[in-house]
Amino acid sequence: MEKKEAKQEYWRWLEYHSVMPGKNWKNAEIITAGVDVGSVGSKAVVMTDGEIYSWSVMRTGSNSSDSAKKVLEWAMEDTGMSVKDINYIVGTGYGRVNVPMANKAITEIACHAKGANYIWGPTVRTVLDVGGQDVKAIRIDETGKVVSFLMNDKCAAGTGRGMEVIADLLQIPIEEVGKVSLSVTEDPKPVSSTCVVFAKTEAVGLLRQGWTKEKVLAAYMRAMAIRMSELIEKVGCEKDFVITGGQSKNIGIVHRVEKILGVKRLPVPNLEQTGLDPVSAGAIGAALYAKALHEKALRR
Amino acid sequence: MISAGMDLGTQRVKVVILKDQKIIGKSQQFSGFEPTKAAEQALQEALQQAKLTPKDIEHLTATGAGVNMAPNADSKISMMGADAKAGTYYFPSARTIIDVGAEDARAVKCDENGILQDFVVNARCAAGAGTFIEAMARALEVKLEDMGPLSLKAERASPINASCVIFAESDVVSLIHKEEPKTEIARAIFDAMAERVASMVLRLGVNKDIVLVGGVGKDEGFIASLKRRLGTEILIPEDPIYAGAVGAALVAAKRASRRR
Numbered sequence: 001m002e003k004k005e006a007k008q009e010y011w012r013w014l015e016y017h018s019v020m021p022g023k024n025w026k027n028a029e030i031i032t033a034g035v036d037v038g039s040v041g042s043k044a045v046v047m048t049d050g051e052i053y054s055w056s057v058m059r060t061g062s063n064s065s066d067s068a069k070k071v072l073e074w075a076m077e078d079t080g081m082s083v084k085d086i087n088y089i090v091g092t093g094y095g096r097v098n099v100p101m102a103n104k105a106i107t108e109i110a111c112h113a114k115g116a117n118y119i120w121g122p123t124v125r126t127v128l129d130v131g132g133q134d135v136k137a138i139r140i141d142e143t144g145k146v147v148s149f150l151m152n153d154k155c156a157a158g159t160g161r162g163m164e165v166i167a168d169l170l171q172i173p174i175e176e177v178g179k180v181s182l183s184v185t186e187d188p189k190p191v192s193s194t195c196v197v198f199a200k201t202e203a204v205g206l207l208r209q210g211w212t213k214e215k216v217l218a219a220y221m222r223a224m225a226i227r228m229s230e231l232i233e234k235v236g237c238e239k240d241f242v243i244t245g246g247q248s249k250n251i252g253i254v255h256r257v258e259k260i261l262g263v264k265r266l267p268v269p270n271l272e273q274t275g276l277d278p279v280s281a282g283a284i285g286a287a288l289y290a291k292a293l294h295e296k297a298l299r300r
Numbered sequence: 301m302i303s304a305g306m307d308l309g310t311q312r313v314k315v316v317i318l319k320d321q322k323i324i325g326k327s328q329q330f331s332g333f334e335p336t337k338a339a340e341q342a343l344q345e346a347l348q349q350a351k352l353t354p355k356d357i358e359h360l361t362a363t364g365a366g367v368n369m370a371p372n373a374d375s376k377i378s379m380m381g382a383d384a385k386a387g388t389y390y391f392p393s394a395r396t397i398i399d400v401g402a403e404d405a406r407a408v409k410c411d412e413n414g415i416l417q418d419f420v421v422n423a424r425c426a427a428g429a430g431t432f433i434e435a436m437a438r439a440l441e442v443k444l445e446d447m448g449p450l451s452l453k454a455e456r457a458s459p460i461n462a463s464c465v466i467f468a469e470s471d472v473v474s475l476i477h478k479e480e481p482k483t484e485i486a487r488a489i490f491d492a493m494a495e496r497v498a499s500m501v502l503r504l505g506v507n508k509d510i511v512l513v514g515g516v517g518k519d520e521g522f523i524a525s526l527k528r529r530l531g532t533e534i535l536i537p538e539d540p541i542y543a544g545a546v547g548a549a550l551v552a553a554k555r556a557s558r559r560r
Contacts, residue, residue: 039470062477133467155425156466165466196466197426197435201310201403208333 011164013041013174013246017056017074020275025053025081030294032088033075034286035068035102036111037095040132040160041246042071045275045283046086050291052275052284054079060132064095072101088294090286094133106289109138109149114285116242117144119276120266125238128228128257129281130247132160135228137235144285150235157194158227160246163253165196166220169203170213181217181252188215190223199223217252225256232261242266244281302350303556304357305549306343306373307382307542308335308366311402311430312515315342316545317350317357318553321389325350326542335366343372359556361548365404375555380408380419382547387511388414389550390537395507398497398526398534399543400516402430407500409507414550420500426465428496430516435465436489439472440482447486448521454487468492486521494525501530511535513543 025031028048036043042060046053056074060067068091076082083089083101091099092111099105108129116127122142129136134153141147156162167174188211191202203216211219232241241263247253248268258264269276276284307314313335317325327345329338347353354372362370363382370376377385379399387397388410397408405428409418422428437444458480460471468489475485501510510532516522517540527534537543 039467062474064474133470154463156464161466161470193424195425197431198403198424 008171010168010171011174015058017054017077018272018275019054019079020052023048023053025079025085030291031081031086032090032287032290032294033072033086034111034283034288034290035072035089035091035099036093036108036280036282036286037064037068037071037091037099038131038282039094040164041279042067042093043280043283044071044075045280045287046075046081047287047291050288055275055277055280055283057277057279060095064098065100068095068099069101088290088297090290090293092282092286103290104293106286108282109136109146109151111282111285111289112136112244113138113140113146114144114288115281115283116140116244118284118288119269119278119281120240120242123240124242124266126232126235126241128232128241128243129245130158130160130228130243130253131245135159135231137232139235139238148235150231152231156196157199158224162194162196162224163247163250166199166203166217169200170217172213172217177217177221178250178252178254180214181221182255184214184218187222187256188219190226191219194223194227221252222256225253225260228253228257229260237261237263239263240266242278244278246279248278301553301556302352302356302358303549303552304343304346304360305382305545305547305552306339306360306362306370307544307548308339308362308364308370309401309515309544310365310404312541313339313342313366314542314545315339315346316542316549317346317352318549319350321550321553323546325352326539326545328541331366335369336371339369340371359552359559361552361555363544363548375552377548377551379404379544380406381416382544382551383408383513384410384416384547385414385550386513386543386547388412389546390543391509391511391535393509394511394535396501396504396510398501398510398512399514400428400430400497400512400522401514405429405497405500407497407504409504418504420503422496422500427463427468428493428500430514432465432468432493433489433516433519433522435469436472439469440476440485442482442486447489448519450483451486451490451521452524454481454483456484457488457491458484460485460488460492487525490521490525491529493522494529497526498529506530506532508532509535511537513537513540515541517541
């Protein structure tokens with residue numbers, strides 16, 4: 001028998017979806033949804049009367065509007081709910097203009113701020129959002145409104161996409177890079193450039209010099225963390241501090257940023273019990289805005 | 301007088317042998333995992349071409365990103381210094397030399413004697429260097445050498461996020477799915493690179509004549525975009541990839557004559 005070995009895709013991360021147990025959407029007065037089409041991941045959150053009902057996180061395909069439809073359908077899977085049951089949908093993220101079923105599009109900065117406020121409460125002042133193609137440092141007030149922000153969206157250095165490329169190069173599954181990077185006892189000198197192309201060349205050089213994969217990974221993550229910390233320091237890091245976006249799951253990044261800033265992030269709530277997922281903060285914020293907008297429309 | 305120049309680039313090693321300022325041997329090798337070995341082989345081939353032996357070389361000067369891995373080098377010269385020397389060797393009227401290699405790009409300003417006066421380099425970002433074209437050719441599933449001719453057929457440029465190699469790759473994939481013509485995507489890639497390179501030149505001021513060297517100096521797509529962006533003619537030597545090695549060999553000749 002011919003045996004064909006598939007090339008392992010080390011960058012591929014787990015997609016997931018779930019429905020809060022014990023809830024029936026048919027009893028809800030208002031059903032809203034937030035759809036966050038990011039450059040790398042698409043997230044959808046469905047809310048019943050302003051509380052999380054179901055969610056889904058999947059990879060963004062080459063077509064933004066298809067991804068928007070798919071991710072929302074996945075969040076509604078096996079619930080009997082369909083798009084027409086939802087009163088109001090807000091689209092957000094890099095591909096927000098391509099969410100065909102959305103009633104309105106809102107920037108991901110506003111949505112992440114709102115989502116962080118909902119997940120962790122009114123004490124949150126600084127949000128670091130690290131997505132697939134950008135890094136944002138956002139200052140927010142006690143209502144979850146944006147006070148100021150800085151973002152880097154011109155360069156893959158320090159983004160999730162850059163992490164995927166390095167994971168592939170080092171052949172370490174993306175879900176494990178954080179843990180693996182923390183297995184070195186002391187961080188080596190960071191790679192000199194976070195440009196993913198240059199870092200790849202530098203990583204190959206370091207491997208050639210006999211560095212272990214773990215050490216090279218730690219050097220890259222250290223450089224990523226420095227870059228993120230610089231952005232946060234520019235906007236000003238006021239407590240409480242939280243991290244949202246895909247890289248909030250990367251403990252290698254989280255630990256290093258906390259160490260550089262000298263500030264701990266607020267802990268991540270248990271996803272299964274609460275539905276509060278930092279990766280979906282933008283979609284949660286969008287679903288909350290959707291509720292507010294729907295109520296406003298009803299009052300008219 | 302026999303001198304040699306060795307340019308250890310991030311992708312290729314180039315060696316040039318000069319006899320009384322004339323090129324009598326040249327060779328290039330992929331740097332690979334062992335740049336020193338590649339350099340030795342390139343030197344050997346260049347010597348064979350010149351019908352010489354290593355003993356005949358009075359002085360060898362090395363340059364390039366891997367300068368510290370150069371075998372048999374008598375001295376070193378900066379990449380900018382080598383560009384200035386080579387540019388004025390090819391074209392005495394040269395005052396600006398643009399060098400676009402695999403991972404490095406720079407603009408160099410020099411005087412009539414080929415003495416370096418000022419320079420700008422593309423530190424920390426690969427979007428303005430040759431590797432950008434390679435990555436995009438892969439994404440487009442087009443041979444590297446076909447990228448230029450393809451781009452010249454375009455009537456307009458596609459909109460892409462050309463500020464970063466990694467982001468541009470995913471944009472290109474989306475554009476292919478939208479059935480955007482490859483010609484226009486290729487044109488967008490060269491326009492974006494030209495924009496980056498031109499911004500370095502403009503920081504030095506447009507001092508004519510402008511010479512383009514480095515591996516990308518052979519790419520007609522890039523040349524067309526750069527000419528359009530700078531609005532001026534650009535001089536290009538016959539074998540632009542050897543410029544760094546030629547510059548180093550010229551410096552070697554000068555250093556050898558000074559030692560006599």
